Amino acid sequence: MPATKPDSKADLFTAAPLPVAPLDDQQRLACLRLIRSENVGPVTFRELINRYGGATQALDALPELGRRGGRGRAIRLCDSATAQRELEQAQKAGATPIFTIEPGYPRNLAALDVPPPLIYVKGRTSLLQEPSVAVVGPRQASAAGRKLARLFAAALGEAGLVVVSGLARGIDGVAHETALPTGTIAVLAGGVDKIYPPEHDELYARISDTGCIVSEMPCGFTPRGSDFPRRNRIISGMSLGVLVVEAAKRSGTLHTARRAAEQGREVFAIPGHPLDPRAEGTNYLLKEGATLVTEPADIISALKPLTAQGDRTFREVAPDTTTLEAFAPEPLPEIAESDRDRVLAVLGPHPVELDEIARATHLSIRAIRAILIELDLAGRIERHGAALVSRIND
Template sequence: MKEKEYILWINLLQTITVKNYYDLYDYFDNMESLYQCSEDQLSACPVLDDKNIEEIKSSKCNLLLEQHLDTLKNKNIEYITIQDEQYPPILKNIHLPPPIIYYRGKISNSIFDNCISIVGSRNASYYGLKSSEKIALDLASKNITIVSGLARGIDSMAHVGALKAKGKTIAILGNGIDIIYPKENKYLYKQITEIGLIMSEFPPGTKPINYNFPRRNRIVSGLSLGTVIIEAACKSGSLITAKYALEQGREVYALPGNVNNTNSKGTNLLIKEGAKIITSCNDILEDIFPMFSASDRKKEVTDLTNLTNEEIQILKLIKMGYWDSDKLHQKLNLPIKSINYLLTTLEIKNKIVIYKGNYFVK
């Protein structure tokens, strides 16, 4: 088996948390070593308790991985691990990123470039629904990928807006990717798989229980440069997503709502606490994407003539979400002085722009 399959195996075990996975990886260096362990070696591992050890032994006896791989094949479900090149770079930067992502649709590095998430109430007003659709449509038409949770209300209309613009959209599920929830989004689910992505860290068959949605929300914000909140009650999943976005160092935007609407109280509270007010997609574009001119925000092809190979490498990484010199240094394994020199030459050549301490391709 490949290491990719061993990572899939360990994440199938119900007693192993995401934190356990990273602790185990630090201890064993790879998941194959864990799989091949004897019972004595498992008992000696400080990360594992008796329940973990019993489940590991049982999973190998019951051929859990083999059965799961058959299920994925039969249901046409793909998956990537955090070690794969296709794994979204921006998601690797969050606390405890999902080791496994199941998906349906078209995966590519470009779909993870410049993502904005839009979330809000399931019981949204007409104003909220139309605002979500309009903002998503306008952003998607500028080649921004719209991320949301495929829930009723604001989430659904965000996906609809992106699809109307013939743009890119990603739906993150709080259940197995083979379960469409809510059921009325069956057609929307199908549309997204045709031009975008459906993603979930939960194995197929996982039910949409409340405990799963906060975990889903950290991925929604984690994929995005900024999160837009449209209509949210004071205690809601949307505010949890906003909290994750702040913890991940991402921007939080809020659309002002009717002060008499319960579903606007959380949104208006975010504004009072410092979230940025937006009234249109331009407020987001001007704040996060200064490389877009006011007259033409369409994606342009960067001229690579007269650039060194190292400069081209840096440009490609910046497009993938490696926005600061430290991350570029870690990825390229070049001295930080060399990274800073290359960034300076790219600025002089007018290929990149620095904004809020981060670098963007012009």
């Protein structure tokens, strides 16, 4: 079961216990089949697991759920052979799949409204359970920016924080290189076996040996431009906070900072000269409410309360791994055809919250969630996070 969303920033690293029962080969194959089946997005994956108690049971239910939602043709299910090939390819690349419903999945990432159902990891997977901070900046970084990235990454690592970044040129590469002795995680836009940029092949190899490589994409996947924003949400989602060293006014670095703010993470920015275009983004973030930092101690002192560790170093206290209670699937509520019609009738192209649907239809949230699973599998709605939904024109 995915970790519960924290009630406050202080709960990010200490609140929800992680699952302790690893999936067996059959369960792992079923989970991958479910994720790769038609119209099963991250929200519906989680809802199906919660409703049926396992991926195998959910797969069996998909055709009927889609039919009840008004789908005219059968849902395309991912077959076992296709899913098995993906798992075998990952094994050849030295990567391990970790699902949200098994131990080892990053705690902070699991706390998001819509965490990636699956990530592939390569290297020291134990780093995923350590408190971490992202260090990001432009590819065309200044000499001063590179020096600051080294200074901050080294001090943050010595304080016990794992440094997370995206293996890009510039600030990302400097942060990874500096944090190798203390722990670093590289999040890729492509598969964990797709080194980008190619000139970071040696750095990639060193991170694979002493750090950790992470991606939500299958091995062999070559990244496209649209995949980098998806990667950015994982960089920020894994971290307690994000440090922006330099950033242009319009850049992927600012996108990472925006995602961090949306996820409830701390956003730190180093101020820059007003005439330097590489400082426009960081200065803008500061005007928008980011925390101004001029030395690593500023970040360390700000993040200490989020882990409830006081003056101790971040790794002196191991993360809580309390055993979860035995999970029982929720019984499905009775859904009448008129109930589905009522939900569809109040939906339009503008996303609305589940609470609004409940007020308009006088249906329970449990019933609405069950109806939305059916409508989602039928391709009649679009999810916008965990609690927002809109109707797709029939």
